[in-house]
Structures are given as C-alpha cells and as structure tokens.
Amino acid sequence: MSTSSFARLPGFRDFPPEDLALRSHIMEAWRRVSRRYGFLEYDGPPLESLDLYVEKSGEEIVDQLYAFTDKGDREVTLRPEMTPSLARILGDRSRSMSKPIRWFSMPQLFRYERQQRGRLREHFQWNVDLVGEEGVAADAEVLAVAIDGLREFGLGASDFRARVSDRRVLRGLLATLGVAEDAQPAAFAVIDKLERMPRDKAEEALATGTGLDAAAAGHVLETVSSATLASLEDLVGSSESGADVQSLRDYVDALGAMGLGDFVEIDLTIVRGLAYYTGIVFELFDRKGELRAICGGGRYDRLLELVGGEPLPAVGFGMGDVVLGELLAERKLVPEFASTLDYFIVTVSWDLRSEALRVAHALRDKGHSVSYALREQGVGKQMKSASREGAREVLIVGPDELARGCVVARDMEVGTEREIELADLT
Amino acid sequence: MSTSSFARLPGFRDFPPEDLALRSHIMEAWRRVSRRYGFLEYDGPPLESLDLYVEKSGEEIVDQLYAFTDKGDREVTLRPEMTPSLARILGDRSRSMSKPIRWFSMPQLFRYERQQRGRLREHFQWNVDLVGEEGVAADAEVLAVAIDGLREFGLGASDFRARVSDRRVLRGLLATLGVAEDAQPAAFAVIDKLERMPRDKAEEALATGTGLDAAAAGHVLETVSSATLASLEDLVGSSESGADVQSLRDYVDALGAMGLGDFVEIDLTIVRGLAYYTGIVFELFDRKGELRAICGGGRYDRLLELVGGEPLPAVGFGMGDVVLGELLAERKLVPEFASTLDYFIVTVSWDLRSEALRVAHALRDKGHSVSYALREQGVGKQMKSASREGAREVLIVGPDELARGCVVARDMEVGTEREIELADLT
Numbered sequence: 001m002s003t004s005s006f007a008r009l010p011g012f013r014d015f016p017p018e019d020l021a022l023r024s025h026i027m028e029a030w031r032r033v034s035r036r037y038g039f040l041e042y043d044g045p046p047l048e049s050l051d052l053y054v055e056k057s058g059e060e061i062v063d064q065l066y067a068f069t070d071k072g073d074r075e076v077t078l079r080p081e082m083t084p085s086l087a088r089i090l091g092d093r094s095r096s097m098s099k100p101i102r103w104f105s106m107p108q109l110f111r112y113e114r115q116q117r118g119r120l121r122e123h124f125q126w127n128v129d130l131v132g133e134e135g136v137a138a139d140a141e142v143l144a145v146a147i148d149g150l151r152e153f154g155l156g157a158s159d160f161r162a163r164v165s166d167r168r169v170l171r172g173l174l175a176t177l178g179v180a181e182d183a184q185p186a187a188f189a190v191i192d193k194l195e196r197m198p199r200d201k202a203e204e205a206l207a208t209g210t211g212l213d214a215a216a217a218g219h220v221l222e223t224v225s226s227a228t229l230a231s232l233e234d235l236v237g238s239s240e241s242g243a244d245v246q247s248l249r250d251y252v253d254a255l256g257a258m259g260l261g262d263f264v265e266i267d268l269t270i271v272r273g274l275a276y277y278t279g280i281v282f283e284l285f286d287r288k289g290e291l292r293a294i295c296g297g298g299r300y301d302r303l304l305e306l307v308g309g310e311p312l313p314a315v316g317f318g319m320g321d322v323v324l325g326e327l328l329a330e331r332k333l334v335p336e337f338a339s340t341l342d343y344f345i346v347t348v349s350w351d352l353r354s355e356a357l358r359v360a361h362a363l364r365d366k367g368h369s370v371s372y373a374l375r376e377q378g379v380g381k382q383m384k385s386a387s388r389e390g391a392r393e394v395l396i397v398g399p400d401e402l403a404r405g406c407v408v409a410r411d412m413e414v415g416t417e418r419e420i421e422l423a424d425l426t
Numbered sequence: 427m428s429t430s431s432f433a434r435l436p437g438f439r440d441f442p443p444e445d446l447a448l449r450s451h452i453m454e455a456w457r458r459v460s461r462r463y464g465f466l467e468y469d470g471p472p473l474e475s476l477d478l479y480v481e482k483s484g485e486e487i488v489d490q491l492y493a494f495t496d497k498g499d500r501e502v503t504l505r506p507e508m509t510p511s512l513a514r515i516l517g518d519r520s521r522s523m524s525k526p527i528r529w530f531s532m533p534q535l536f537r538y539e540r541q542q543r544g545r546l547r548e549h550f551q552w553n554v555d556l557v558g559e560e561g562v563a564a565d566a567e568v569l570a571v572a573i574d575g576l577r578e579f580g581l582g583a584s585d586f587r588a589r590v591s592d593r594r595v596l597r598g599l600l601a602t603l604g605v606a607e608d609a610q611p612a613a614f615a616v617i618d619k620l621e622r623m624p625r626d627k628a629e630e631a632l633a634t635g636t637g638l639d640a641a642a643a644g645h646v647l648e649t650v651s652s653a654t655l656a657s658l659e660d661l662v663g664s665s666e667s668g669a670d671v672q673s674l675r676d677y678v679d680a681l682g683a684m685g686l687g688d689f690v691e692i693d694l695t696i697v698r699g700l701a702y703y704t705g706i707v708f709e710l711f712d713r714k715g716e717l718r719a720i721c722g723g724g725r726y727d728r729l730l731e732l733v734g735g736e737p738l739p740a741v742g743f744g745m746g747d748v749v750l751g752e753l754l755a756e757r758k759l760v761p762e763f764a765s766t767l768d769y770f771i772v773t774v775s776w777d778l779r780s781e782a783l784r785v786a787h788a789l790r791d792k793g794h795s796v797s798y799a800l801r802e803q804g805v806g807k808q809m810k811s812a813s814r815e816g817a818r819e820v821l822i823v824g825p826d827e828l829a830r831g832c833v834v835a836r837d838m839e840v841g842t843e844r845e846i847e848l849a850d851l852t
Contacts, residue, residue: 005473006477006514006517006733006734008470008514009471009474009475009476009502010498011501012471012472012473013468014468014470014471014511014515015468015469015470016468016515016519017466017467017529018470020467020468020469023465023469024467031795035795036790036793036794036795036796037790037795037796037797038767038795038796038797038815039763039767040443040446041443041446041447041450042440042441042442042443042446043440043441043446043449044434044436044440044441045434045435045439045440045474045503045538045548046494046534047430047435047438047504048435049435050431050435051432052432066473066496066497068494068495068496069494070492070494071492071538071540072436072540074435076435078472085440086436087531088432089440089442091432093442098811098814099725100800100820103443103611112496112497114497114498130800133800135800135801137779137800137801138800141800144787181633223558253780253781254780254783255686255779257779257780257783257784258783258784258786258787259784259788259791260787261789278623282716296699303475307432308432334737339464339466342462346508348833353563353683354679354680354683355681355683357680357683357684358683358684358685360684361570361683361686362682362685364462364463364574365685367458367462368462369461369462369463369464370462370463370464371463371528374556374559374561374563374567375559375561375563376528380683385524389464390526411442
C-alpha cells in the first residue's frame with residue numbers, strides 16, 4: 001500500500017500531546033476569562049446546512065466553504081464561522097430567555113480556499129456574544145472580554161492594542177469632509193485598504209472614486225487616519241452623527257474605568273469586511289504589526305432576525321488560535337511541555353506486584369497521578385522511567401519495608417528519602 | 427425564507443449551556459482519570475482520507491461513513507473512529523518515542539447510516555490507548571482506566587460491570603468441546619448473537635453451522651456462556667491455549683489487587699465485532715442490562731502495522747458520551763445545571779458606574795466571576811438579575827458608602843450585609 005494514502009489532509013493539523021498542550025492552555029484561559037464575565041459555554045454541530053451561510057453572506061461565500069452534498073442529498077458544509085449557528089440555536093429559544101444572553105463557544109471552524117496552498121483549512125475560534133442589549137455598555141463589556149482574553153496569557157499593552165471604529169461615525173466624518181452620500185462606498189473601499197497601499201495611490205483612488213480633487217482627497221485620508229475622540233467631537237459632534245460620537249466616548253470611558261484604557265485606540269481605518277456589522281467594530285493587533293488581526297468583532301444588531309429569529313441587538317467577537325499561537329511563541333509565552341506525575345511506583349521484585357497495584361490504585365482514588373512499569377524490570381530501569389515521566393516522588397515497594405508495613409518515598413527533585421506507612425497511603 | 431432551511435441537520439446535537447454543562451462534566455471526569463493513569467491528551471483532524479478506514483475495515487464500512495469527495499477531488503470522510511488517526515499519527519513518530527506510549531483523546535466521531543432515522547450521527551468518544559507493551563499488565567491497566575472512568579461519576583459495582591473475553595481462549599474451549607477448526611467462525615457468529623436470540627434457536631443454528639448434534643450444541647452453548655476462570659482452567663488449562671487462560675488469570679488478579687475485582691466478569695459470549703482485536707477484549711454494561719454497551723475495547727496488536735507504522739502491540743478502548751449520559755440520567759447522577767457568579771455589582775445610580783466598573787474589573791483580575799446591569803436600572807431590578815444569575819454576593823455601590831470608601835456586600839444565601847473597604851477590593 002502507498003503510505004501517501006495515510007497522510008493527513010492538507011490544511012489540517014494533528015495535535016500530538018505537545019501541541020494539544022498549547023491548544024488546551026489557550027482554551028482554558030479563554031474559558032476562565034469567559035466565566036469571569038458571567039458567560040456560559042455552548043456548542044453546535046460542526047456540520048450545518050449550507051443555506052445557513054448563503055442567506056447571510058451571499059452565494060460568493062460558498063467558494064470558500066468546505067461544502068458538499070451528503071448521502072441524503074443535502075447541501076451541507078463544515079461550519080466556517082459560529083455566529084450563524086448561534087443565531088439558529090437562539091432562534092428557537094431566545095423569546096423565553098432573560099436578557100442579556102451571555103454565551104461563549106470555542107468551535108473548530110473550516111474553510112476551503114482552493115488557491116492558497118499551505119494555508120490552514122481549520123482553526124479553533126473563541127466566540128463571545130452578548131445578545132439582547134443595545135446599549136454601548138455591552139460593547140465595552142465585550143471588548144473587555146477580548147482584551148482580558150489576551151492579558152490572561154501575560155500579554156500587556158506593549159504587546160497588543162484594540163483598534164476601534166464605528167462606521168456611522170466614519171460616515172458622519174466623510175459627510176463633514178465633503179464626500180457625497182453616493183461616493184461613500186468608494187471611500188470605504190479605499191479606507192479599508194489604506195494600510196496595504198501607498199498613500200499617493202490611495203489619494204488617487206479616493207479622488208477617482210469620489211470626484212474630490214487631489215488636495216481634498218489627501219485631507220480626507222489624513223483626517224480619517226489621524227482621527228481621535230477629541231477631533232471627532234470637534235468635527236462631527238454637532239452633526240447628526242453626534243450621538244454616535246458620544247457613544248464612542250462612553251465606550252472608551254467605560255474601558256478606561258476598567259483599567260483597560262491603554263489598550264484602546266480609535267482608528268477609523270478599521271472597516272470590518274462582513275456586511276452585518278451595524279455599530280462599533282474592533283480588531284486586536286500585535287503592537288509590532290507583524291501578524292494578521294488576532295481578533296475581530298463588533299455590534300451586529302440584525303443577524304438574528306436574518307436567520308429567522310427574534311430581532312435582537314447583539315455584540316460579539318471571534319479570536320482564533322493560530323495567530324494567537326504565533327504571538328505567544330514570538331513573546332516566549334508558550335509554557336514548556338513536560339509530562340508530570342505525582343508518583344511512580346518502583347517494585348523491587350515482580351512478586352510484590354499486587355501490593356504495588358494496591359498502593360497505586362489507592363493513590364489514584366485520592367486523585368493523584370501514578371504510573372509504574374508494566375513488565376518486570378530492574379530497579380534502575382524503573383527509576384529511569386520515573387524520571388522520564390516526570391514523577392515528583394518515587395515509591396519503592398521492597399520486601400523488607402513491606403514486612404514493616406512501609407514503602408520508601410524518594411523525592412525526585414531533592415533526592416531525599418523517607419519511609420511512609422502503607423496505612424497512610426491506602 | 428423557509429425556516430426549515432435553518433434547522434439543525436438530522437442526527438446532530440446542539441449544546442446550549444445546560445447540555446454543554448453535562449458534556450463538560452463527562453469530559454472533565456474522563457480527563458481527570460486519564461491523567462491519574464499518566465495518559466497524555468492528543469487529537470487529530472475531524473476529517474481524514476477515506477483510505478485510512480477502507481484499508482483497515484474493508485470497503486463495506488464506507489456505507490456507514492460520513493464520506494464525500496472534496497473540492498480537490500479527494501475521497502474524504504468525517505472520522506468514524508479514532509484509532510486509525512492514532513495509528514497514522516504514531517506511524518510518523520513512534521520509533522523515536524519511549525514505550526509504552528499512553529495517549530488519550532475525546533474526539534467527536536461521525537457515522538452516516540442511511541436507514542436508521544432518529545439515531546444520532548455523531549457522538550463524543552473517550553479513546554484511551556496504551557501502545558508498545560504486549561504484557562497483560564497493560565490490558566489490566568487499560569480496563570482499570572475504563573472502570574475508573576465510570577466510578578468517577580459516582581457509579582459503582584452495583585451499576586455496571588466489565589464483561590471480559592479472549593477469543594484465543596474461546597477458540598481453545600471450542601476445540602476442547604469438539605468444534606472443528608473450520609466450524610469455528612460459524613460458532614463465533616452464533617455466540618456473538620447469543621444474547622439476542624432464544625436458546626433453542628441458537629442451539630439449532632450452532633448445530634447447523636458446526637455439524638454437531640443438538641445435545642452437543644446445547645452443551646457447547648451452556649459451557650461457553652457459564653464459563654468462569656476456574657472452569658476454563660479445568661477445561662483448557664492444559665491445552666495449547668493454557669497460556670492464554672493463565673494470562674486471563676493474571677489480568678483478573680491485577681484488577682483484583684487494584685480493588686476492582688467486583689467489576690470484572692469473565693464472559694466468553696463477548697465477541698467484539700471489529701476484525702482487528704487479537705487478545706483480551708471487554709465491554710462495559712449497566713447491570714440492569716437496559717442500555718447498549720457503554721464502552722468496548724481490547725488488544726489490537728496488528729493495527730499500527732496495517733496503517734504503515736512500526737509493528738507495535740496496543741490495547742485500548744472507546745467510551746461514548748451518549749449511552750453514558752443515559753446511564754447517568756437514569757441513576758440521577760447528572761449535576762443540576764445552575765449559573766453561578768461570585769459577585770453581582772448593584773449601582774445605586776448610573777453616575778456611579780465608573781466606580782462600579784473599577785470594582786468589577788479589579789475583582790475579575792483576581793479571578794472572580796462578576797456581572798452587573800448593562801443599562802440604567804432600579805436597585806430592585808438589579809437585585810433580581812443578581813439572583814437569577816446565581817450571584818453568591820451582591821456588592822452595592824452607593825453614594826454614601828463610596829464617600830466613606832466602602833461598598834455594602836450582601837450575602838445572597840444568608841441575607842447578611844457588611845461593609846467592605848474599596849481598598850480591599852481593588
């Protein structure tokens with residue numbers, strides 16, 4: 001048989017213990033932070049009806065889905081994102097639930113992009129959603145969860161920042177700067193690409209798309225990319241977008257009160273691609289700007305209605321394990337993988353094995369981790385295994401000590417030995 | 427739009443928080459027990475090449491797979507079991523690893539059975555495998571993990587039992603009872619169905635399949651189904667299967683030494699279907715016999731080689747979450763689902779909100795779970811939310827107390843109140 005038949009599929013990861021340990025480290029941190037904010041964990045199926053995504057995002061998304069026809073002739077797909085499943089699950093039950101609803105999940109998500117070889121086709125994504133509250137305090141709460149989700153790993157304000165925008169404010173600012181209503185989509189498109197394009201090209205594109213002259217286009221880009229809360233209050237505060245600027249101020253103030261002000265920057269060049277965002281949006285980036293966005297989210301007040309549920313305001317984010325893993329590695333924040341064990345039982349001769357098993361199982365019943373050789377071996381070889389498995393203490397079961405009702409316990413770190421009464425172990 | 431487009435796919439489960447809580451309860455117990463035995467967690471992709479299963483189990487398994495052709499024209503399938511992935515992952519690396527290898531996983535597995543409507547198409551399965559040790563001590567160790575995996579939920583020897591067999595011993599016994607070598611497969615088939623078929627029908631089938639007369643067939647079935655270690659030692663102990671009976675004795679003795687003897691019964695009518703088992707096999711059943719097998723496993727010494735890896739002996743089991751969940755429900759061992767919270771912050775007036783946020787975030791930084799209203803609400807309504815979210819303590823942020831640098835803490839269980847200095851909270 002060809003061994004290539006048994007290769008892993010391209011774009012998928014195996015998780016041998018040393019890699020699973022990092023995945024667990026990440027997920028346990030996410031879970032701790034979610035719970036600290038009173039969020040409850042949920043999950044959905046990894047496979048969903050294709051329609052669930054087409055309805056929301058349009059047919060073009062199908063090109064990127066891991067989609068297929070199942071044996072029952074259903075058009076199905078491995079889930080590419082979690083929010084539609086959340087909306088579907090809440091659709092059936094949200095009317096009878098107290099609001100706001102605070103739910104989180106850590107699903108594995110899948111994309112099939114035909115062109116991009118070498119890129120992963122799956123990742124795990126922390127999804128945090130707060131549903132049923134339209135006030136900006138909910139937006140601030142959700143960004144705080146995301147920020148704390150990174151702080152939990154030891155990352156600080158010198159490592160990452162949250163770039164915050166609000167398309168309603170941007171729209172107001174563009175209007176103030178003379179960009180006509182019908183030219184705004186063109187302006188959004190240029191602003192979205194601002195970071196990945198030289199400034200003169202951007203000016204040219206903006207001028208072409210909006211009909212502004214070169215100087216005015218330059219002024220727009222400069223004003224948008226350097227906007228602060230204060231400049232927005234000056235420029236837009238008294239316009240019809242004034243209330244949105246005030247919201248942004250309340251949002252930033254709330255995060256400041258939580259002690260998270262250093263992480264938050266207004267940045268109107270953040271234009272989240274997904275069509276469903278309706279208010280404040282944000283992305284988290286490493287400060288060095290070397291990595292893709294670590295996390296993205298914002299307010300999406302129309303999604304639940306779109307998938308047939310109760311009309312409910314909602315705000316949430318998704319944070320993937322891959323970019324985060326790269327950042328942790330780069331900052332030397334990945335814990336060293338080492339197997340550890342509370343006890344390794346060394347048996348001086350194989351005929352004492354029953355006694356060794358009795359001790360081992362009694363310790364396991366008390367919650368300790370215990371291992372021992374599964375075949376007859378010399379004491380030296382057993383001690384080596386104990387060391388390799390990371391045992392903190394070795395219990396030596398020998399005939400003389402057994403006769404006195406004891407075993408010898410050796411501390412593997414310090415090397416000291418003491419006797420322990422069997423009665424205390426079992 | 428039709429709401430049916432947004433239904434869950436048949437055979438899949440959603441896990442809203444109350445269901446996810448049970449799933450987590452089960453998985454955390456499995457993980458604790460695995461670690462107590464020194465096993466390390468791993469995982470593989472949910473999607474694998476179809477060949478990985480066809481090679482091992484033959485083309486007929488394809489009918490039951492959730493298989494499809496992907497956009498890259500690969501024949502792929504959602505994983506129906508974990509062991510082939512384990513073999514694939516170990517195939518690349520086992521040569522450089524110390525033996526025995528102790529690995530566990532808790533994958534979601536998938537089957538697509540066209541006929542059986544209403545049956546689940548996915549479940550989560552605890553997989554525990556001990557690789558690289560052929561001695562029967564490894565078999566005993568693995569069954570002990572499975573038994574402790576159920577004991578961890580509060581189930582005891584009156585709730586479930588392990589039925590243990592060894593096809594080599596059964597073969598020896600059948601030979602002793604006069605079943606010819608070439609008639610043994612027919613005998614296995616009858617014995618496998620013994621529990622689901624009236625005894626007279628079974629005798630008839632056995633007689634037909636083996637050429638024995640009715641009396642001899644009855645004697646075979648009686649002897650096989652009532653076999654004990656002692657009867658096997660008498661009947662088979664001195665035959666060429668004698669060493670296998672001795673192994674079974676050592677196995678049972680080891681489990682006895684661990685204090686697990688009450689859970690273990692020799693039962694030669696257990697014939698595990700999968701072709702790859704090579705030694706002792708076992709299944710765990712509820713004592714009342716109301717449910718399907720909770721767990722099944724045994725020794726499979728040829729699998730790793732089959733998938734192109736190093737020839738390594740191995741023993742392992744799989745335990746699913748669905749039957750176990752039914753057993754826990756039946757025995758009233760499912761923990762009650764309740765959201766809990768360390769603190770709920772009640773703000774007497776909305777303008778004290780910054781102070782409330784400061785307190786809340788300081789408590790979260792210390793690891794406490796904290797919630798509060800996200801919009802202006804009266805104290806009474808906030809107290810109701812605190813109660814609904816299961817807060818153990820409510821911290822009341824009011825102007826007079828703040829002026830004295832305090833908040834009022836109310837114990838929600840006892841109803842007592844005390845003042846806490848802000849400095850002690852933040």
